[in-house]
Amino acid sequence: MTKAARKFSASWKASRKPKKQRKYRYNAPYHTKSTLLSAHLSRELRKKYKKRSLRLRKGDKVLVISGEFRKKEGKVESIITKNLKVQIEGIEKTKKDGTKARIPVDPSNLIIIELALDDKRRLEALERK
Numbered sequence: 666m667t668k669a670a671r672k673f674s675a676s677w678k679a680s681r682k683p684k685k686q687r688k689y690r691y692n693a694p695y696h697t698k699s700t701l702l703s704a705h706l707s708r709e710l711r712k713k714y715k716k717r718s719l720r721l722r723k724g725d726k727v728l729v730i731s732g733e734f735r736k737k738e739g740k741v742e743s744i745i746t747k748n749l750k751v752q753i754e755g756i757e758k759t760k761k762d763g764t765k766a767r768i769p770v771d772p773s774n775l776i777i778i779e780l781a782l783d784d785k786r787r788l789e790a791l792e793r794k
Contacts, residue, residue, distance in 0.1 A: 673697075690749065698746050704775040714791050721751055721772055724781030729756070731774045738778065745769060 673692045680686060690701065703720045704727065711717060721727070725741045739753040750769030757765045782788055 695746055698749060701749055702744060702746065702751070702772050704772045704777050706777050710777060710780065716791065719777060719780070719791075721775070721777070722781055722784075722787065724783065725777050726779035727751075727753060727775045728778050729753070729770060729774055730776055732770070734768070734770070742767065751775065 673694060674689075677689055680689075690698075693701070699720065703718045705711075705718050706714065706716060707728075721741055721744060723741050723744060726738065727741060729735055729737050734756045737753075737756060739755040741751055742754050743752045744750075745752065748769060749771070751772055752767045752769055753775075756770060757767045759765055780787075780791075
């Protein structure tokens, strides 16, 4: 693939074509990808902070709402910005040799139940609006 094909278009608005949507997400710079790593807040948190969604962060307690691990809860262990995925404590598969492997989950399949509020900037961002 040439450099021209991999370039990210900041002026790109929208496309109906899934191929172009995937290309946008794949080639997006890290500061844009971080905004794609947000998840909806639970009803209680939504009422409390008057926000619908927030960027995921290590330490947040989340609930999986769709997929193989539906209705499972856990804390966010790590965030893979490159792949736009999140690894959650307790969500893992056992491989044939007996070792356990963590499964990356898409943030769109998660709901934030409890926030990790150890950061001052995050508190300020919540209280801003």
